[in-house]
Amino acid sequence: MSEKIEVKTSAQSVNNQVAAENREVFAKKGLTVLNLVSSAGSGKTFLLEVMAKRYGPEMAVITGDIQMTYDADRIQAAGSQAVQIETHGTCHLTAAMVRDRLGDLKLEKVKLLVIENIGNLVCPSTYDLGENIKVALLSVAEGDEKPMKYPALFLRARAVILTKIDLLPYVNFNVERAQNDCRKLNPQVQFFKTSCKTGEGMEEWFGFLKSLQNK
Amino acid sequence: MTVDFLLWLTTPMHEYSVALNIADLVLQHSQGKRIEKVNLSIGDMSGVFYDSLTMYLQLILDEKGHKNVMLEAKFIPATFVCACGKEYTTSKMAEGCPACAGYDRKIIAGKDCQVESIEVNDE
Numbered sequence: 001m002s003e004k005i006e007v008k009t010s011a012q013s014v015n016n017q018v019a020a021e022n023r024e025v026f027a028k029k030g031l032t033v034l035n036l037v038s039s040a041g042s043g044k045t046f047l048l049e050v051m052a053k054r055y056g057p058e059m060a061v062i063t064g065d066i067q068m069t070y071d072a073d074r075i076q077a078a079g080s081q082a083v084q085i086e087t088h089g090t091c092h093l094t095a096a097m098v099r100d101r102l103g104d105l106k107l108e109k110v111k112l113l114v115i116e117n118i119g120n121l122v123c124p125s126t127y128d129l130g131e132n133i134k135v136a137l138l139s140v141a142e143g144d145e146k147p148m149k150y151p152a153l154f155l156r157a158r159a160v161i162l163t164k165i166d167l168l169p170y171v172n173f174n175v176e177r178a179q180n181d182c183r184k185l186n187p188q189v190q191f192f193k194t195s196c197k198t199g200e201g202m203e204e205w206f207g208f209l210k211s212l213q214n215k
Numbered sequence: 216m217t218v219d220f221l222l223w224l225t226t227p228m229h230e231y232s233v234a235l236n237i238a239d240l241v242l243q244h245s246q247g248k249r250i251e252k253v254n255l256s257i258g259d260m261s262g263v264f265y266d267s268l269t270m271y272l273q274l275i276l277d278e279k280g281h282k283n284v285m286l287e288a289k290f291i292p293a294t295f296v297c298a299c300g301k302e303y304t305t306s307k308m309a310e311g312c313p314a315c316a317g318y319d320r321k322i323i324a325g326k327d328c329q330v331e332s333i334e335v336n337d338e
Contacts, residue, residue, distance in 0.1 A: 001337060002251065007244050007330040011236045011263075091229050123229035126262040151308040152262045155322065184318040185308060 015127055018095035022130025025102070026113065032213045033113045035129050037153055038137035039146075040119025043163040045071045046196045047137065048116060052078035054206065055112060060105045063116040064093045071116065081105055092123035095130055111213055121146070125153035132212065133158035140164050140173040147181040154182055159190040159208065166195040218274050233263055233328060234271035240330050242279060248335035250276065252285040258325035259293040259306055268328075293325035 010016065026033045036044050048061055052075050061082040063071040072084035083104045085097050098115060107113070115131060117124040125134070136157035138146055141164060147154040154160065160182045162175065179191050190208055194201035241253055253272070257263050269286045276284045292304045297312040298319035311318045 002334060003248070003336070004332055004334050005244050005246070006332050007240060008332070009240055009330055011233045011240070011328040011330065014236050014239065090232065092232075094232065122262055126229075148309045152260055155260065155308075181309070184311065187319045 012126070012128070015095050018099055019128035019130040022095055022099055022102075025099075026130060026132075029107050030111070031107065031113045032111060032209070033115065033129075033131040035115045035117060035124075035131035035134045036137065037117045037121075037124045037134055037157070038119065038139075039121045039142060042119070042137045042139040042142060043196060044116050044119070044137055045074055047161065047163065047194075048075050048080075048082075048114060049078040050196045050199075050202060051112075051114070052080035056080060057109050059112045059114065060107065060110045061114045061116060062093075062098055062101055062105070064097070064118045066090075066118065081110070087118060091118055091120050092127050093117050093129060094127055098129050112209065121150040121153055125150075125156055135159045135161060137161045137163050138178065140167050140171050140175075143172075144174045144178040144181075147178060147185060151185055154185040154189075157182075157186065157189065159192065161192045161194055161205065163194055163196065165193050165200060166198050216274065218271075218278055228264070228267050229262070230264055230267035231271045234268055234275055237268075237272055237330055238275045238279065241276070241333055244330075244333055245335050248337045250281045250284050250333055251336050252287065252334040254331040254333070255286065255288040256291050256327075256329045256331050257288050258291045258327050260322060260326050261328040263328040265290075289331070291325045291327075294323050295320040296323050 038044055051059060056079040059080040061075050061080060063082055064085040064087060065071060066089060067086055069084040072082040075082035083101050085101055115129055134157045136153050138160060182189050182191055192201050192205045194205060241250060257265055265288055272286060293306060294304045296302045297317055299312060299315040301312050301314035303313050
């Protein structure tokens with residue numbers, strides 16, 4: 001006999017459950033947690049190198065890539081702990097992947113935990129990892145129309161960091177348009193114009209991080 | 216085609232992991248009976264692409280012994296409520312509220328991909 005069974009459950013329910021557990025663990029440890037999301041090559045790791053030089057042992061990073069440990073190596077060399085998740089094909093990090101590597105970090109002195117997601121503007125935006133906020137990076141070389149073309153991420157990002165602004169003289173990028181579009185998608189968004197190469201805009205970013213911290 | 220072969224052939228899209236989660240949910244709820252149909256709802260802002268999701272889900276269910284399961288998905292448009300109180304549905308994020316043209320809005324539907332129900336048969 002045929003029978004209909006109500007399920008009414010999100011496909012993300014398993015991930016959301018683990019993310020909620022992560023969030024509790026992070027809060028108990030007094031960590032501020034960022035989930036850094038952007039396309040590949042927008043400058044996430046360079047930003048983390050600059051932050052590692054500033055925060056040293058007070059910051060730790062869980063970094064995700066399809067393959068290789070280049071990113072973790074760079075962040076460690078710049079002065080912060082880092083562990084590398086290699087997903088071997090999966091295009092985003094999940095809450096369980098983060099949970100499973102958390103034990104590899106010594107978190108006693110750490111105030112700021114940054115999860116560097118796989119370089120991808122689409123999939124990582126819908127996976128909650130237990131972070132306090134999502135931060136989107138957008139480099140001027142990618143084009144100013146990206147926020148509207150990939151709204152799923154920019155709807156959810158509390159902060160947007162425009163990177164590589166030292167390249168503005170060489171590319172057609174309308175900063176005002178990108179900023180306005182980000183505000184349309186999320187009126188509460190904090191928008192930072194930065195260059196890790198020249199250091200421009202970094203103090204504003206550090207100031208914002210300080211306002212988030214709870215330890 | 217098997218799931219393993221497909222994963223060898225291509226880099227899995229994130230619909231693969233969504234499909235794995237859905238297959239788990241469906242199997243948990245099936246009470247060991249044969250699954251005939253899965254009813255899904257896919258939000259416009261869920262980031263899930265229907266064709267990829269159903270391709271993976273069909274293969275995964277097939278390998279779990281549930282052949283020829285019918286998959287049906289209802290598309291859920293993105294619905295917003297504006298600070299002015301207006302509720303509206305749009306897929307054009309660049310356009311503001313149809314009443315006040317503002318952008319101070321909250322998304323209230325269309326963010327999720329959900330298993331609504333399943334149809335099983337014990338014969």
